[in-house]
Amino acid sequence: MSEPQWAAQVFGSLPKAWPLTRGWTGEWMTIRGETWFTRIAPHGDLGNPPIVLIHGLVVSGAYFRPLAALLEDRYPIYIPDLPGYGRSRSPRTWDVPSLAIHLADWMDKHGLGGSVLVGHSLGCQVVTMLAIMRPDLVRGMVLAAPTVDPVVRNGFHLTLRGALDIPREKQSLWTIWIPDLLRAGIRHSLSMLHLTMVDKQLERLGDVKQPALIAAGEHDPIVPPRWVHDMAKRMPNACARILAGCPHAMTYSRPHALAHDIDAVIQDWIRET
Numbered sequence: 001m002s003e004p005q006w007a008a009q010v011f012g013s014l015p016k017a018w019p020l021t022r023g024w025t026g027e028w029m030t031i032r033g034e035t036w037f038t039r040i041a042p043h044g045d046l047g048n049p050p051i052v053l054i055h056g057l058v059v060s061g062a063y064f065r066p067l068a069a070l071l072e073d074r075y076p077i078y079i080p081d082l083p084g085y086g087r088s089r090s091p092r093t094w095d096v097p098s099l100a101i102h103l104a105d106w107m108d109k110h111g112l113g114g115s116v117l118v119g120h121s122l123g124c125q126v127v128t129m130l131a132i133m134r135p136d137l138v139r140g141m142v143l144a145a146p147t148v149d150p151v152v153r154n155g156f157h158l159t160l161r162g163a164l165d166i167p168r169e170k171q172s173l174w175t176i177w178i179p180d181l182l183r184a185g186i187r188h189s190l191s192m193l194h195l196t197m198v199d200k201q202l203e204r205l206g207d208v209k210q211p212a213l214i215a216a217g218e219h220d221p222i223v224p225p226r227w228v229h230d231m232a233k234r235m236p237n238a239c240a241r242i243l244a245g246c247p248h249a250m251t252y253s254r255p256h257a258l259a260h261d262i263d264a265v266i267q268d269w270i271r272e273t
Contacts, residue, residue, distance in 0.1 A: 010039050011062045023072075031105050037087035038106075039064075039079040041072045049116050049139050049266065050076040052107065053251075056121030056147075057196055058189050059180045060086025063173060063252045064120075070259035075116075075266075080106060082126070084192070086180055093191040096122075096199040100129035107137050116266055118142040120251050121222070122192075125201050131208045140211040140269050142262050145220055145248050148197060149227040155193045161222045168219050168247035176252075205234040212238040213265045215258060217246030 010026045023043040029036045039061055051071060055061045061079035068077050081088040082099050094102075103126060107115065117138050119127035124146035131138040152158045166174075181189060212235055216228040225242045232240035241261055246254040 011065045029106070029109065031109060032102065034083045034090055034102060035088060036083065036106055037081045039068075039077075041068065041077045044072055044075040044077060046076065048075045048270070049114055050078060050112055051262070051266075052112060052115045052117050053077065053079045054103070054117060054119040054123030054126055055079075055082065055085065056123050056145075057192060058085070058184055059177050062086065062180075063176050063249065065252075066255040067118075067251045067259055067262075070255055071262065074263060078110065078112065078115075082123075084188070085184065089183075093188060093195065095195045096125050096129050096201075097133075099126045100133055103130055104134045104137060107134075113137055114139045116140050116142065116262075116269075118144065118262060119146070120144045121147050121248070122196050125196065125199050128201055128204060128208050129199075131210050132204055135210065138210050140266065141208075141213075142258075142265065143212060143214045143231075144250060144258060145216050145223040146214060146228070146231060147223065148199070148201070149223060150202060151227070152197075155190070155197055158193070158197070158222065162248075165221050165248045168253070169249050170253040173249055173252050202234070205231065206236065208235050209237060211265075211269055213241060213261060214238055215241045215243055215250070215261060217248060217250045217254070218242055218244050219246060220248040220250075222248045 010024050024039060024041045027038045027040055053064045060081045064079050071077060083102055084090040084092060084094045113136050117127045124143040127141050131141060214228050214232045216223045216225055229240045232238040243250060243257045250258050
């Protein structure tokens with residue numbers, strides 16, 4: 001099987017700008033009646049903690065391919081599609097606490113205690129919830145472009161910010177995002193957006209004790225630097241980083257700076273323990 005055919009099976013139809021090794025597998029697993037699809041590269045250095053990548057709203061984990069390609073030789077990597085997203089089909093509409101509870105179950109099944117959680121956008125809300133619910137699963141976290149900026153008044157306001165981000169991204173991102181949106185359905189996606197907005201993340205940030213790097217792109221209209229710095233101040237053990245030239249989906253459009261910072265902060269955490 002050629003690399004494009006193999007990569008398409010695991011990540012979908014994507015350009016070859018970010019090649020992956022053949023060690024990746026696509027796994028299907030049913031937990032509590034919900035079927036999970038996960039992209040797994042377990043061949044990284046086992047002396048380093050596993051990295052679990054948690055995607056944002058509507059989109060599946062497929063858009064982590066560029067970032068994963070830069071980290072897969074250093075770390076075991078797991079990229080689940082959360083229930084109701086991507087290939088993890090579900091008739092339910094999931095709020096943030098439910099996603100965190102089921103993510104904990106999925107991590108337990110894979111023996112992923114003490115992992116580094118890398119969340120993007122909505123995925124950051126799930127990660128902060130998981131860090132409080134199950135601190136044993138989260139050694140540290142990287143929150144990339146974390147939603148929701150408290151200044152955003154409603155889902156329409158957030159959508160307008162998202163529209164401003166579109167021309168700043170690599171246009172091939174929409175070959176992932178649009179099929180994922182259609183797979184989820186417009187009504188379901190709007191319901192998930194509402195649940196993102198009503199999640200009371202601000203109230204729990206002070207209880208997130210694990211070390212955290214909070215990163216945002218300089219050119220991200222959805223997650224401005226002001227909010228990233230404020231979020232870091234609300235957490236006991238967090239620091240903020242603004243990545244020059246990066247848009248919202250830095251995991252896909254500008255992954256190199258984020259991958260560098262992820263590796264650097266994990267190695268710092270290892271040296272401190």
